[in-house]
Structures are given as C-alpha cells and as structure tokens.
Amino acid sequence: MEQAKLNIAVPIEISARHIHLSPEDITILFGKDYQLKRIKKLSQAEDFSAKETVEVEINEQSIKNIRVVGPAREKTQLEITLSDTYKIKTDIPIRLSGDLEGTFGFRIIGPAGVVIKEEGAIVAKRHLHISPDEAKKYGLENQKIVSVLYEGIREIIFHNVEIRIKNDFHLAVHIDVDEANACGLKTCGLGTIVM
Numbered sequence: 001m002e003q004a005k006l007n008i009a010v011p012i013e014i015s016a017r018h019i020h021l022s023p024e025d026i027t028i029l030f031g032k033d034y035q036l037k038r039i040k041k042l043s044q045a046e047d048f049s050a051k052e053t054v055e056v057e058i059n060e061q062s063i064k065n066i067r068v069v070g071p072a073r074e075k076t077q078l079e080i081t082l083s084d085t086y087k088i089k090t091d092i093p094i095r096l097s098g099d100l101e102g103t104f105g106f107r108i109i110g111p112a113g114v115v116i117k118e119e120g121a122i123v124a125k126r127h128l129h130i131s132p133d134e135a136k137k138y139g140l141e142n143q144k145i146v147s148v149l150y151e152g153i154r155e156i157i158f159h160n161v162e163i164r165i166k167n168d169f170h171l172a173v174h175i176d177v178d179e180a181n182a183c184g185l186k187t188c189g190l191g192t193i194v195m
C-alpha cells in the first residue's frame with residue numbers, strides 16, 4: 001500500500017518497564033520527606049530516571065527492580081510490557097498514561113513500607129509527544145492518530161500513534177521494549193511520520 005510521507009523526522013524513544021509514584025506512596029515506600037535520586041533526565045517535561053527501584057506484585061506474581069521515574073505524579077502508575085503480562089499470566093490493558101480507570105491493581109514493596117493500589121497497572125499505548133508550536137508547524141492536533149515508519153531490516157509502520165500536545169513536550173515517539181524489539185531498535189532511532 002502506498003503511504004504518503006509527511007516527511008517529518010521524529011526521534012523514537014524506548015520506554016522500559018517503570019513506575020510513577022504519588023507523593024503519598026513515596027513517603028510510605030521510602031520514608032518521610034524522601035527525595036528521589038535523579039540518575040538521568042528524560043526527554044519529556046521534568047521526567048527523570050531515579051536511582052530507586054521497587055518490587056511489584058500483581059496477581060501474586062512478582063516483578064523485581066522496577067525503575068522509578070520522577071518527579072512524583074498525582075497518581076501512581078505502573079507501566080509494563082505485554083511480554084511481562086505473559087510472564088505474570090495477567091491481562092493488563094493497553095492504555096495511554098493517566099487513563100487508569102478500571103485497570104489492574106498491584107502491591108508495591110519498598111524499603112520502608114508496602115502500598116496496595118486498587119488500579120494503575122497498564123501497558124503503555126504508543127504515543128507521540130509534541131509542543132503546541134511544533135504541532136502547529138506540522139498541522140498535528142491533540143489526540144489525533146498518526147502512523148510512524150521505522151526503516152531497516154525489520155521495517156515497520158506503527159499505526160495508532162496518538163498525538164499528545166503539552167507546553168513542556170518535545171517531538172518524540174514513545175514505544176515500549178516489545179515494540180522496539182519488533183522493529184530492531186536497540187536504543188533510540190529516527191522514524192518518519194506518515195499519513
């Protein structure tokens with residue numbers, strides 16, 4: 001099928017499994033007034049990889065060494081891959097970040113305490129981050145869907161990539177490790193937005 005290229009080069013970044021924590025949950029898991037230790041700044045907003053990891057239990061199955069991504073968020077959210085869901089024999093929905101209603105619950109085990117969440121476990125839906133200025137320049141609208149081509153020996157077009165516009169976003173597509181493996185992407189790469 002012929003694809004009309006928009007010819008917008010877009011960085012493709014890979015999200016490994018990780019967890020975002022609320023301020024209350026950081027206190028329970030790590031102690032009062034605990035500050036997450038920043039290892040590496042991530043591309044969007046103020047996000048950073050923290051030194052801290054936690055263990056998570058879903059459906060009585062454990063996943064260890066889940067990286068915490070800071071800063072604290074309003075709601076705790078666990079992001080794992082479909083491969084993880086097969087290992088833990090649990091059907092976790094594919095959702096955009098923040099869309100947590102009716103998702104699976106889990107337990108978080110930290111050095112200072114344990115938190116039980118009623119919901120918040122998702123497999124992240126692939127998406128494109130972009131600032132309002134860049135979106136205007138390229139004619140892209142919030143929540144619209146684009147497709148992204150990644151060329152190479154495992155060439156793939158990712159369809160259903162949802163556009164997310166925010167002031168502190170920068171142009172980048174986020175996929176998870178399963179999707180990255182499917183197209184042979186090891187770290188980060190450059191794709192093209194196609195119609």
Ligand SMILES: [Zn+2]
Pocket residue numbers: 044127129174
């Ligand atoms: Zn993202």
